[in-house]
Amino acid sequence: MESTNRLSAIQFLLVVQRWTGLLKWKNDEGDGILSRLKRIYPFVLHLPLTFTYIALMWYEAMTSADFEEAGQVLYMSITELTLVTKLLNIWYRRNEAANLINKLQHNPAYNLRNHNEIQFWERNQKDFKRIFYLYIGGSLFVALMGYISVFFQEEYELPFGYYVPFEWRTRERYFYAWGYNVVAMTLCCLSNVLLDTLGCYFMFQISMLFRLIGMRLSALRNAPEEKARTELRRIFQLDAKVRQLTRECEVLVSPYVLSQVIFSAFIICFSAYRLVHMGFKQRPGLFLTTVQFVAVMIVQIFLPCYYGNELTVHANALTDSVFATNWLEYSVGTRKLLNCYMEFLKRPVKVRAGVFFEIGLPIFVKTINNAYSFFALLLKMSK
Structure with missing residues (x-):
């Protein structure tokens, strides 16, 4: 049970992220030539492609003759600006x-103990893997x-x-x-969705x-008190470690979710503005591509x-447990011990994006509402 792969959902994606220059390579802290190449590899890969390509997109947007022409480029330029923040x-x-x-992969504190826990873990890992492989495949499509x-x-x-x-x-x-467009955009797209996957996987x-x-x-419902008391102490220690993981996760995902x-x-x-001015009959291929882009x-x-919402919900559900x-x-x-733990659980577990808002479903609804408001204002201004 200690050998269970706790990162099975993204094990292959971690390898891809190292090859795309997103994560550090293992054993790259030495002074040898190979270690130095590993350290400069991300910059050698992304500087001529990602950063140069994004700079050219923004230059095209800023030098456009009118706002309608700039709008054809701005939708993707702003998307890639989010990628720069993530990188x-x-x-x-x-x-x-x-x-x-x-820690998530090797720390013995998070080992699975029995067959039921392993089944629970593997089932949910497969669900996550299925969702994000569809997301990555859809983005590349x-x-x-x-x-x-x-x-x-x-x-x-x-x-x-x-x-x-x-x-x-x-x-x-x-x-x-x-050709340059295809190579640079493929790297940008893949980097973007892989970083999304990593942040979501942490949560x-x-x-x-x-x-x-x-x-x-x-x-512990049917466990004797002596056994339950020992197990409760282990659970309290595990809870404290998981809360520390949450704070570490927040530091990593907060900037990218905020920018997103x-x-x-x-x-x-x-x-949406581009779709309105494009029309399906004039450019059916680009029209469908833009519709798919909005969906992604x-x-x-x-x-x-x-x-982020799931993390908060399951942390707050421990009181019922x-x-x-x-x-x-x-x-x-023992009841006093449980009472102390209940007081400890009153501290809410939340992942925040900067100091502005909590990462959860309410902010998703607000973002969609803001997008519609901006779109209506843009249409009114263009008329």
Whole structure:
């Protein structure tokens, strides 16, 4: 049971994230050539592709002739600005992220004890894996549709607009601009969704640990008091460690969720504005691609809000789990111990985005409402 892979849902994705320069490599702290290459690898990969590509997109938006033309680029430019925040955050806190992953995977305090716990863990890991593989696949499919749809247009057009420093609307040079667009956007898209997956997985894993604590409390219903008292002390210690994990998780996910929520309303707004001015008959391929992009963006906001909400709900549900024990039959000393734990549980467990709001479903609803308000205001201004 100690050898159970507690990170089975993202084990392969962790490898992909190292190869895409998002997470630090193992054993990269030495002075050898290989260690140095591992440390500079993320910058060598992302500087000519991600950061240069995003800079060219913003240059194109700022030098556009009118607001309608800028709106065709802004929806993606703001999306990639969120990616920059995520990249800088994970690079700045690369050691904290590696330590948290190591704790979740190898710390013996979080070992699963019996067959029921292993079944519970593996079932939920498979559900998470299924959801996020669909999310990653759907995001990459939207990018693929964008790459292909431009070939059905009458004029030369790039899948995702950016400034090209040469005349690319010719048969000979078009594929140079198109090829760079495909490589850079694929890396940006993959990096974006992988960082979303990592942040959501941290919150998912911690919520699973709170659920595990609740299961262990409920399992004390028929246990003798002497055994229950020893187990209660272990549960209290585990609860304190999981709350510490929550604080570490908050440091990692707070900046990226904050930027995602702030910019998502504008992203959805400009995407809807682009759809209104594009029309299905004129550009059916790009129209469908933009519709899919909006759907993926809504899912991208929903997922961290959902898993942040799940973490809070399962942490607060521990109070009910305490009442599921056989506390009426315990001695005064054991009941006092439970009473102290109940007082400890009054401290709410919440993951906050900066100092502005709690990560949960209410902020998702508010973001969608803000996006609609911005869209209505933008339409009114354009008229």
